[in-house]
Amino acid sequence: MTQPDDSAAPTSGASAANGPLGQSPLKHISGDLLESLIDNPFESLILVDADGIVRFMNNSYEKVYARSLENAIGRHIREVAPESLLPEVLETGKVIVGRSRILEDKSQIVVRIPLRKDGKLTGALGKVIYAPPEALQELARKITALEQHLEIFKAEFTHAYSSRYTFDHIIGETAPLRQAKELARQSARTNAAVLILGESGSGKELFAHAIHSSSRRQDHPFVSVNCTTIPNELIESELFGYEAGAFTGSLQKGKKGKFELANKGTIHLDEIGDMPYLTQSKLLRVLQEGEIEKVGGTTPQRVDFRLICTTNRPLEQMVKKGTFRLDLYYRINVIAIPVPALRDIREDIPLMVHHFIRKLQGGEARRVASVSEQALSLLKQYAWPGNVRELKNVIERAIVLCRGDCIDVGDLPTALLQQGAGQDLAADPVPLLKEVVHSAEQQAIVKALQKTGNNKSAAAKMLGIHRTALYQKMVRYGIPT
Ligand SMILES: Nc1ncnc2c1ncn2[C@@H]1O[C@H](COP(=O)(O)OP(=O)(O)O)[C@@H](O)[C@H]1O
Numbered sequence: 001m002t003q004p005d006d007s008a009a010p011t012s013g014a015s016a017a018n019g020p021l022g023q024s025p026l027k028h029i030s031g032d033l034l035e036s037l038i039d040n041p042f043e044s045l046i047l048v049d050a051d052g053i054v055r056f057m058n059n060s061y062e063k064v065y066a067r068s069l070e071n072a073i074g075r076h077i078r079e080v081a082p083e084s085l086l087p088e089v090l091e092t093g094k095v096i097v098g099r100s101r102i103l104e105d106k107s108q109i110v111v112r113i114p115l116r117k118d119g120k121l122t123g124a125l126g127k128v129i130y131a132p133p134e135a136l137q138e139l140a141r142k143i144t145a146l147e148q149h150l151e152i153f154k155a156e157f158t159h160a161y162s163s164r165y166t167f168d169h170i171i172g173e174t175a176p177l178r179q180a181k182e183l184a185r186q187s188a189r190t191n192a193a194v195l196i197l198g199e200s201g202s203g204k205e206l207f208a209h210a211i212h213s214s215s216r217r218q219d220h221p222f223v224s225v226n227c228t229t230i231p232n233e234l235i236e237s238e239l240f241g242y243e244a245g246a247f248t249g250s251l252q253k254g255k256k257g258k259f260e261l262a263n264k265g266t267i268h269l270d271e272i273g274d275m276p277y278l279t280q281s282k283l284l285r286v287l288q289e290g291e292i293e294k295v296g297g298t299t300p301q302r303v304d305f306r307l308i309c310t311t312n313r314p315l316e317q318m319v320k321k322g323t324f325r326l327d328l329y330y331r332i333n334v335i336a337i338p339v340p341a342l343r344d345i346r347e348d349i350p351l352m353v354h355h356f357i358r359k360l361q362g363g364e365a366r367r368v369a370s371v372s373e374q375a376l377s378l379l380k381q382y383a384w385p386g387n388v389r390e391l392k393n394v395i396e397r398a399i400v401l402c403r404g405d406c407i408d409v410g411d412l413p414t415a416l417l418q419q420g421a422g423q424d425l426a427a428d429p430v431p432l433l434k435e436v437v438h439s440a441e442q443q444a445i446v447k448a449l450q451k452t453g454n455n456k457s458a459a460a461k462m463l464g465i466h467r468t469a470l471y472q473k474m475v476r477y478g479i480p481t
């Protein structure tokens, strides 16, 4: 990913180095023109010398900061604008571009430029540029979106680099699951690319972890990348990294890509079916050459990784449709491991249910110990579109709802109960969402009033609503006020 904007930053630094402020180009400009050039309402300027003393400030800067010109000139920038980044520019000699930390109005961009003469730092220029609001809104929207993605990645980074599961964590004894486990165990002994296929929630990721933890790479990183959650424009820099200053907003030092982080370990490309076509070509090259090339980089770098891909998409069909590269499909599909859907391994459900009952309650504090025959039979009949993930959620919920020590039919979600009723499903009307909400609200209000001894202010506070709103709702639901 290369963005043209950033090329402007070093250039402006360079032209500043040539001294546009002091030399020949200015002699063609009249005093008036020069003044309006410097004092135009679209830019705010502040100039400090190498010691950080303010030497110049234009009128619009004064307006923006509501600080007086006279008071500022000759004083240190820290005194005039304590939050200014100009001292940092003087210290590092580097350009800083970005939003102002103090200006509320987002319709501006701030550039801080070091000024040099004959290679020596002579000062720094701070410049606030105002652009049309629409253009900046768009820019601000993009920045916000990028910032959000950044947060997601940070969280992923901290979690991602170790494998937490082994084959012992994969519960199930039915033939399809045993075969999948056996195939996965064998593949763990090799370095071959593995493609794990299966519906969402069926345990693909668990298998990927287990393969890594029993491979000879187990002491090295397990790096998981979800191809769906990374925006297209960022995926390459995420996978392959980027060199310093490769594009606007890039880190000064550059950044390692996931492949590099996975060196000596395993890289897991989750939802590979969602990888953009162009990135597929780049990935193919990496797999063929065993080398990665960073965005903005020139020298390829060797990396040693083992590849595990997972997907719930029909890759073969995608190849036929031309949305997934055939050559890449061959490369990633050396060993294919199909993970069965839960509805195809129903006999494993009791084992899994008991496993989750144990696992989802902290050891000593275990309260729920078992599940009734009837409930188990419903659990075995259900279609499980969300597979083991859904089963796990259902058990987690049942543990919360269960009043005794045995999960019963009443602790299961309605979807399972209706399913048990078989043909009754069609006849059973779905309640209006409005009704469900009303009934839940009514219950919560009654509970809060009971708890607070009918103290309406306290009850409203407990419910997180205003007292007036509580009153209105009480009237609406016929609760005595
Ligand atoms: N065979 C299994 N035994 C125990 N837990 C499982 C099994 N299969 C899946 N799970 C659990 O179900 C959830 C979903 O599994 P995951 O591997 O994320 O599915 P997928 O990647 O196929 O969407 C996880 O919490 C996982 O630990």
Ligand SMILES: [Mg+2]
Pocket: 201, 204, 205, 270
């Ligand atoms: Mg997954």
